[in-house]
Amino acid sequence: MHAQDARVELGRIRFRRALALMVMTLVLPGSAQLVAGRKEVGRIAMRIWFGLILTGVCLLLLAVISKSFVFWFASNPFWLGLVRFGLMALAVGWAFLLVDAWRIGEPLALRQRQRLAMVGINGVLCFSVAGSLLFASHVVSVQKDFLAAMFSSGPASGSHDGRYNILLLGGDSGADRWGLRPDSITVASIDEQTGKTVLFGLPRNMLNFPFAKGSIMAEQFPRGYNCGTTCELNSLATWAADHKALFTGVQNPGVEATTEAVEGITGLKINYYAMVNLKGFQKMVDAVGGVTLNVRDRIPIGGVGGPVTGYIKPGKRKLNGFQTLWFARSRESADDYSRMARQKCVMNAMLQQLSPQKVVLKFEKIAKASEDLISTDVPLSEVDHFIDLALKARSQPVRTVSFVPPLVNTSHPDIAQIQEIVQTALKAKNATRAVSAGKAAKGTQSTGSTPPSGAPKQPASQGTTGGAIGSMHAGYAANQADDLGSAC
Incomplete structure (x- = not known):
């Protein structure tokens, strides 16, 4: 009887020892081998x-001291590749040590139930540890491939007067349509130190505007783009595609022509562009789990050449990708100007709601959607800097100026006035009423409720737009840059 009790107690001791070796390997890889006699393997592992x-610890300290180091490290293909293979090697090595600890625990000397328990524990630990590390390696690989596919290897462009000016274009996708006649044209001017951002919206139907001096398009149209009602701002991409021979060495003639026009209109020097595929945008919104928007009026889904199939009802609502796309694009019972305002509201919502935690948790979906969403010439070497600026911008109100009636007569825009408004908006301290330059522009505008001569009348509905700038249809409050959050 005493012998049987001794065997049972010995079995318990062996089981506890085998279990302890497994836990030691999980907490401190190599420690099980050190205490069990495989000292060389244990020393190498430890x-x-x-x-x-x-x-x-060193990387963590650097991250605490300098956020820019984190962004640089996370956007450097060499280090990402090194981390990826390091994680894979760590997964294999740790799994080997767990299996070796199981072997050192002498499973054949255990009772059947104990052996089965140890096999189960070892399997769970191996799959958990190695699986987690391999998944992390996969995420790093996705990040590396995403950076390679998304960003260019071209030279970096320095800031202009302390600001980076990014041309944002939105258009439909398709094998033969990328970049043709963009639906939305916006310049995001970002302070290089603070990340404070002002959005300048240009209507796609603007006529009779100049191009940047010395540009390709200025040589073709020395008196400006004044070739009739078909020569609208968003037609430049089509024109350039039909005259590719003029754009020697230019990768995307349509973007180049549009950039030269935007520079001529605003007086801003464009650093980079980002072309947003509006259908790919639907995938992005779904990837982040939707976006919450303040819908001020009933927005039709469909229409303009097709039937209206539904509506987005007013109120604060979380919209999926399909609904958000229609919120940004719907033209039924609305005009281009109200749609411009809604698109900027979507930009602002994405900026504020796309948190770093959400990016990490849904990174693979976001990266995949982004490849279908954006085409840009931002060089890979600048990615870390723009990530830093984007995080700074999240904590500040985004201001917006839209060059639409009554502020601007889109058929015959006063370019000097537009450029004066741009400079005033960039220099303003107050985020909610930044521009007050309307009276200085040849007296063509009014701060009252009567639109200037020649300006098209605006509908009274579609309150999602706010006023003349940021809230464009609630009177003709000309020449002020509004806090975009208050308009949305």
Whole structure:
């Protein structure tokens, strides 16, 4: 009887020892081998482990001291590749140590139930540890491939008067349609230090405007783009595609022509462009789980050449990708100007609601959607800087100026006035009423409720737009840059 009790107690001791070896390997890889006699393997494993801990602590300290280091590290293909293979090697090595700890625990000396328990525990630990590391390696690989596919290897462009000016274009996708006649044209002017952003919206139907001096398009149209009612701002992409021979060495003639026009109109020097595929945008919204928007009026889904199939009802609503796309694009019972305002509201909502935590948790979906969403010439070397600016911009109100009636006569725009408004908006301290330059522009505008001569009348509905700038249809409050959040 005493012998049987001794065997039972010995079995319990062996089981506890085998279990302890597994836990030791999980907490401190290599420690099980050290205490069990495989000292050389244990020393190598623990040196690697402590080396990784020391490296991690150093990286963490650098991250605390400098956020820019984190962004640089996370956008550097070489280091991402090194981290990826390091995670894969760590997964294999840790799984090997767990299996070796199981072997050292002498499973054949255990009772059947104990053996089965140890096999189960070892399997769970191997799959959990190695699986987590391999998944992390996969995420790093996705990040590396995303950066390679998304960003260019071209030269970086320095700031202009302390600001980066990014041309944002939105249009439909398609094998033969990328960049043709963009639906939306916006310049995001970003302070290089603070990230404060002003959005300048240009109507796609603007006529009779100049091009940047010395540009390709200025040589073709020295008196401006004044070739009739078909020569609208968004037609430049089509024109350039029909005259590719003029754009020698230019990768995207349509974007180049549009950029030269925007520079001529606003007086701003454009650093980079980002072309947004509006159908790919639907995938992005779905990837982040939807976006919450303040819908001020009933927005039709469909229409303009097709039937209206439904409506987005007023109120604060979380919209999926399909609904958000129609919120931004719907033209039924509305005009281009109200749609411009809604599109900027979507931009603002995405900026404020796309948190770093959400990006991490849904990174693979976001990266995949982004490849279908954006085409840009931002160089890879500048990605870390713009990530830093984007995070700074999230904590500040985004201001917006839209060059639409009554502020601007889109058929015969006063370019000097537009450029004066741009400069006033950029220099303004007050985020909610930044521009007050209307009276200075040849007296063509009014701060009252009567639109200027020649300006098209605007509908009284579609309150999603706000006024003349930021809230465009609630009277003709000309020449002020509004806090975009208050308009949306």
